[in-house]
């Protein structure tokens with residue numbers, strides 16, 4: 001029972017199993033649970049130089065409030081950046097700088113959803129999106145995913161049967177948590193469904209610039225009009241700066257900006273101006289993004305190779321084309337994710353259950369594995385610990 005003094009909205013907010021698990025007991029020696037960039041991905045030197053310039057010059061704009069829409073220079077730079085990704089012109093007036101893209105999801109939920117409305121998500125989906133959308137009182141409907149992302153034909157079946165969602169949220173590139181990428185055909189299909197049935201697509205593209213394999217696919221935002229495109233600099237610069245952005249259709253910009261004024265007045269001026277200075281250096285980006293893609297490709301390959309080597313027939317994974325995650329399915333129906341997590345934890349390895357990423361599906365036999373923070377040698381060691389954990393479970397059930 002929740003405290004009767006709390007609002008219903010507050011009572012609907014759930015703690016993160018991941019955070020609770022990581023904060024209880026001895027800290028794990030190794031973790032495949034979180035989804036953070038590794039320290040070696042952070043551009044300390046470039047940011048230190050920029051911070052010294054911005055603060056050393058006593059330019060008040062770095063420390064003063066800025067407008068809720070965001071620093072005008074950064075909005076123009078983001079508009080130019082997004083125009084190349086979308087391969088169509090995005091005017092700066094459609095860009096809003098957010099305090100991380102997590103805020104973008106929250107603001108979109110606030111301006112579009114009333115209690116009882118329907119919000120479509122991938123199943124499994126990004127847990128932070130569930131955390132932002134559930135408290136709106138909307139009904140969250142998960143659509144199953146496979147290796148090509150959300151099964152849009154299942155969404156179409158719901159729509160044909162009369163379901164009328166207000167929005168559909170998804171990560172089209174290297175989804176958190178499934179690692180899957182929505183195929184080109186499904187992007188076109190989703191864009192077409194959005195126009196036909198009048199719902200807004202919320203396309204979260206946190207990881208799109210971390211593609212290390214395969215071909216760039218046009219975002220849904222380049223195929224349909226009512227799309228809110230979310231991205232940011234957490235995964236390509238540093239999450240501590242808290243600088244994200246969204247590109248909304250014109251009719252949604254003002255409501256989102258008003259909601260942002262209520263939430264936090266504006267994003268950090270210093271963070272925005274630091275990112276803006278970085279965006280002035282195209283050569284720096286080429287090198288930096290290449291280094292990041294190399295880190296993630298090497299780690300993804302090391303994790304998948306170790307699983308192939310030590311866990312073949314026990315754990316099924318699909319090698320990703322980018323991002324930080326793979327979805328892992330336990331093949332033996334007698335071994336549950338809960339048991340495997342407990343046995344791994346006893347060996348010093350933290351894992352996160354698939355159930356964290358769904359409101360409807362229990363995912364008793366699934367896990368999300370993140371390879372972002374461990375070196376290839378540590379990834380091999382982590383998989384070895386999982387193999388020992390499997391051994392202990394299968395021998396104890398004999």
Ligand SMILES: Cc1ncc(COP(=O)(O)O)c(C=O)c1O
Nearest residue numbers: 100101102126176206232234244
């Ligand atoms: C899919 C997805 N969206 C949004 C976020 C939030 O990122 P930000 O730091 O930009 O708020 C994350 C962070 O892990 C994420 O994985």
